[in-house]
Amino acid sequence: MYSSWAYSVAQVIIEIPYIFLEAVLFLTITYPAVNFYGSAYKQFPKWWVWGYWISPSSWSLKGLLTSQYGDREEEIMAFGEQKALNTFLDSQYGYKHRDLPIIAVVLLAFPLVFASVFTYGIAKLNYQRR
Structure with missing residues (x-):
């Protein structure tokens, strides 16, 4: 009835909140442990700069x-x-x-x-x- 493509898309959509929560927890634990500077600018707008170079x-x-x-x-x-x-x-x-x-x-x-x-x-x- 449904194709394997539809199941794959549904699985990706279901995993988005889990991956977001995992990333937030990782940042919350890792940044203070490594003594990184914890500003929103350095955590969110600046992470994609690598995309410019490639x-x-x-x-x-x-x-x-x-x-x-x-x-x-x-x-x-x-x-x-x-x-x-x-x-x-x-x-x-x-x-x-x-x-x-x-x-x-x-x-x-x-x-x-x-x-x-x-x-x-x-x-x-x-x-x-x-």
């Missing part, structure tokens, strides 16, 4: 903005004060013009890594054994 679109945006505006000295009005465009990019987002070679290497590495993982998966992982 996202190809963030590196593309960084490369595009840095290559186009990273060496521009024109003054702009930003947050009520005059700043050079390259200074604004550096102070607000950390985009430095000297990082362009690193950005290029990372942007070339993403498709190579994805293609390598795909090739390995196609060659080695065969689920249709006969």
